[in-house]
Amino acid sequence: xxxxxxxxxxxxxxxxxxxxxxxxxxxxxxxxxxxxxxxxxxxxxxxxxxxxxxxxxxxxxxxxxxxxxxxxxxxxxxxxxxxxxxxxxxxxxxxxxxxxxxxxxxxxxxxxxxxxxxxxxxxxxxxxxxxxxxxxxxxxxxxxxxxxxxxxxxxxxxxxxxxxxxxxxxxxxxxxxxxxxxxxxxxxxxxxxxxxxxxxxxxxxxxxxxxxxxxxxxxxxxxxxxxxxxxxxxxxxxxxxxxxxxxxxxxxxxxxxxxxxxxxxxxxxxxxxxxxxxxxxxxxxxxxxxxxxxxxxxxxxxxxxxxxxxxxxxxxxxxxxxxxxxxxxxxxxxxxxxxxxxxxxxxxxxxxxxxxxxxxxxxxxxxxxxxxxxxxxxxxxxxxxxxxxxxxxxxxxxxxxxxxxxxxxxxxxxxxxxxxxxxxxxxxxxxxxxxxxxxxxxxxxxxxxxxxxxxxxxxxxxxxxxxxxxxxxxxxxxxxxxxxxxxxxxxxxxxxxxxxxxxxxxxxxxxxxxxxxxxxxxxxxxxxxxxxxxxxxxxxxxxxxxxxxxxxxxxxxxxxxxxxxxxxxxxxxxxxxxxxxxxxxxxxxxxxxxxxxxxxxxxxxxxxxxxxxxxxxxxxxxxxxxxxxxxxxxxxxxxxxxxxxxxxxxxxxxxxxxxxxxxxxxxxxxxxxxxxxxxxxxxxxxxxxxxxxxxxxxxxxxxxxxxxxxxxxxxxxxxxxxxxxxxxxxxxxxxxxxxxxxxxxxxxxxxxxxxxxxxxxxxxxxxxxxxxxxxxxxxxxxxxxxxxxxxxxxxxxxxxxxxxxxxxxxxxxxxxxxxxxxxxxxxxxxxxxxxxxxxxxxxxxxxxxxxxxxxxxxxxxx
Numbered sequence: 001x002x003x004x005x006x007x008x009x010x011x012x013x014x015x016x017x018x019x020x021x022x023x024x025x026x027x028x029x030x031x032x033x034x035x036x037x038x039x040x041x042x043x044x045x046x047x048x049x050x051x052x053x054x055x056x057x058x059x060x061x062x063x064x065x066x067x068x069x070x071x072x073x074x075x076x077x078x079x080x081x082x083x084x085x086x087x088x089x090x091x092x093x094x095x096x097x098x099x100x101x102x103x104x105x106x107x108x109x110x111x112x113x114x115x116x117x118x119x120x121x122x123x124x125x126x127x128x129x130x131x132x133x134x135x136x137x138x139x140x141x142x143x144x145x146x147x148x149x150x151x152x153x154x155x156x157x158x159x160x161x162x163x164x165x166x167x168x169x170x171x172x173x174x175x176x177x178x179x180x181x182x183x184x185x186x187x188x189x190x191x192x193x194x195x196x197x198x199x200x201x202x203x204x205x206x207x208x209x210x211x212x213x214x215x216x217x218x219x220x221x222x223x224x225x226x227x228x229x230x231x232x233x234x235x236x237x238x239x240x241x242x243x244x245x246x247x248x249x250x251x252x253x254x255x256x257x258x259x260x261x262x263x264x265x266x267x268x269x270x271x272x273x274x275x276x277x278x279x280x281x282x283x284x285x286x287x288x289x290x291x292x293x294x295x296x297x298x299x300x301x302x303x304x305x306x307x308x309x310x311x312x313x314x315x316x317x318x319x320x321x322x323x324x325x326x327x328x329x330x331x332x333x334x335x336x337x338x339x340x341x342x343x344x345x346x347x348x349x350x351x352x353x354x355x356x357x358x359x360x361x362x363x364x365x366x367x368x369x370x371x372x373x374x375x376x377x378x379x380x381x382x383x384x385x386x387x388x389x390x391x392x393x394x395x396x397x398x399x400x401x402x403x404x405x406x407x408x409x410x411x412x413x414x415x416x417x418x419x420x421x422x423x424x425x426x427x428x429x430x431x432x433x434x435x436x437x438x439x440x441x442x443x444x445x446x447x448x449x450x451x452x453x454x455x456x457x458x459x460x461x462x463x464x465x466x467x468x469x470x471x472x473x474x475x476x477x478x479x480x481x482x483x484x485x486x487x488x489x490x491x492x493x494x495x496x497x498x499x500x501x502x503x504x505x506x507x508x509x510x511x512x513x514x515x516x517x518x519x520x521x522x523x524x525x526x527x528x529x530x531x532x533x534x535x536x537x538x539x540x541x542x543x544x545x546x547x548x549x550x551x552x553x554x555x556x557x558x559x560x561x562x563x564x565x566x567x568x569x570x571x572x573x574x575x576x577x578x579x580x581x582x583x584x585x586x587x588x589x590x591x592x593x594x595x596x597x598x599x600x601x602x603x604x605x606x607x608x609x610x611x612x613x614x615x616x617x618x619x620x621x622x623x624x625x626x627x628x629x630x631x632x633x634x635x636x637x638x639x640x641x642x643x644x645x646x647x648x649x650x651x652x653x654x655x656x657x658x659x660x661x662x663x664x665x666x667x668x669x670x671x672x673x674x675x676x677x678x679x680x681x682x683x684x685x686x687x688x689x690x691x692x693x694x695x696x697x698x699x700x701x702x703x704x705x706x707x708x709x710x711x712x713x714x715x716x717x718x719x720x721x722x723x724x725x726x727x728x729x730x731x732x733x734x735x736x737x738x739x740x741x742x743x744x745x746x747x748x749x750x751x752x753x754x755x756x757x758x759x760x761x762x763x764x765x766x767x768x769x770x771x772x773x774x775x776x777x778x779x780x781x782x783x784x785x786x787x788x789x790x791x792x793x794x795x796x797x798x799x800x801x802x803x804x805x806x807x808x809x810x811x812x813x814x815x816x817x818x819x820x821x822x823x824x825x826x827x828x829x830x831x832x833x834x835x836x837x838x839x840x841x842x843x844x845x846x847x848x849x850x851x852x853x854x855x856x857x858x859x860x861x862x
Contacts, residue, residue: 097114109194143161144180147159158179160180161178162176229249229328231243234260249328267296274372275293283317304329307325308327357456358392365390376457395433404421410439415439440452494844499845502848505522506762546584571608580616737852789854806832806833819838
């Protein structure tokens, strides 16, 4: 561009290394060459001779053919190739932004006049790249260098910088803002990419932004110092803005406040959120409401306020942002200050009470409610329903509406004694509600629009659940006590049968005809003993041998067994959780639990399906997510056994853990499987729950407490492991069960006692027998304590086994003692002194087991 005296520029690039001569110039040169050639040919035709002229004509012919070929492929152009190129050049040359194009070595190939004007270049020789132009400018060079580094890696970029003096030399002093863009591109015929830089002076744009920002700051300042509070919240109820007035009332530090970090529910006290949520706008519209409620300050103090609340909704009906003006009802002077204070106190009391309250007319229509009422019945009644004077019985189940109508009639007759109505929500039968109806003493006769009664509603869901849980617990405890008592008596009978069978087998050879019958008796007695163990498992009185286990290893070992149990029609998958915590359980009993649940899943999927066993850790914070009221918060290892079977009906689901309850055909189930599972998990200190949906499947969830060993347990585990390792190295020799010691056998069951006496005497022991603890003390005193070991039942009349041990320790502190019981060792050991040493033999037992325990106790191995 050339500049005239008035500072205007003509659209001519200051540097253009790619420009070519015009078409007319090329034609003139071509004609001059042809004329000169013709003139020379005419003058020197005779001197040059024919051979030379023929050669010259051949060369010219070749040149002509080459020119035609170059023209055909576009290498040589006579006319402009396209008007689009000229349009593009014209557009670039007239841009208001400066543009400079250079190669990778920094050589300027093109620069428009706007670039020259911004940088102060007066001729093509003065034009330099931005890197060179701004290299010494400490305010601009960081941005330019960053863009240059990006161009070397093939990345485009842009940036802005502020300089205290214009980059154009000789300009007036003053700060300027510039925007720079840089990118690389490839041109036709260029091997290396070219670099394009754009620069624009955006000082005016920045000045406009600053003016707008100042105006906005002034408006915010006015809003912050308004005598009323103001806040805005998004659709999720997060506060995006609050003014300084409201922040001061609440005690919030605006300097540390982050938009969206505080929820509206955090500053609204009580059930005030129910009043706010009840204001719902129609799709695509807004709705205004006046709400009296309390806010909660940072210090936890209540602040009575009045909301001028505006709610919005999208065209689809989804809740939108809200805007709210807050008036402090505790401030201001009024002639009726006492009346206003009374109104404030009543409103706070009305909305802060934990009981839902509603005023109704004689027809049962709702006249007014408090916030807890809208919160409790939010799924049935909203603010619109209250405004439409909806009937209160819409929140009462249909079967209980006659009772409510009768209570309302009593209220209209001003009766004082009106029985409460227990009902459930029509939309949720799991929610239990109790209604109290109170008559309004000053109700006007014949005016149905006036209040006829005040209704108070209390959510009794938790109470009903606790009552049901307590009733279920009492029932299970009673059944457990019954099962435990039956198991104890059965154990005595089975012990006598097994011991008698052992005595008979000792005197019969396998070739005897009666040997097979005796073995059959013993085998069936052992089967009966297995059923008794299931009863004891349910009553939580079985003997457990807990040990610290990693369930990942346990389930891996069980995989083959579970696969065989599941069969070919079921797809078994075991999902192991990561870093599963250790648990302390009885290995055999836990395996029995998984096996029972697998068998149940198989029976629930006769046509095949999926069985998934899943483990994971559950922290104390995650316990509430399951919604199980009985689950005490703590660290657990969760084991899920999930199937895709037929599912369990709700009425059956409540009874599945009860003993002898089964849905199988007669003869195909004892009903003790799940009751045993329940007892084992409970005795271990865990929890088990069942979630099922008919036609979808069933999931049993087991929660086993995380085991955290102390130092003593760690040392004891190390010693036990070392002893087990040593014992494994030494082959077990055949043990001699005979002896010559003196034994005092205490048992109230005659058959069991007689069998034990015969068994021990057959092994060489001297046996004294007693039928009770009192008789055992008399025999001990008669023998002056010449007893080597005492074998006693736990449950006996007059004096039980633990009491007998305490009395014997007074006479002989180091007495050796063996307890015999059908209950678990823990059931009575907790009542003994901490230093008491004793052995334990669970019923039913065989002669060999009795002799082994006595021998081990005498040798000090028990």
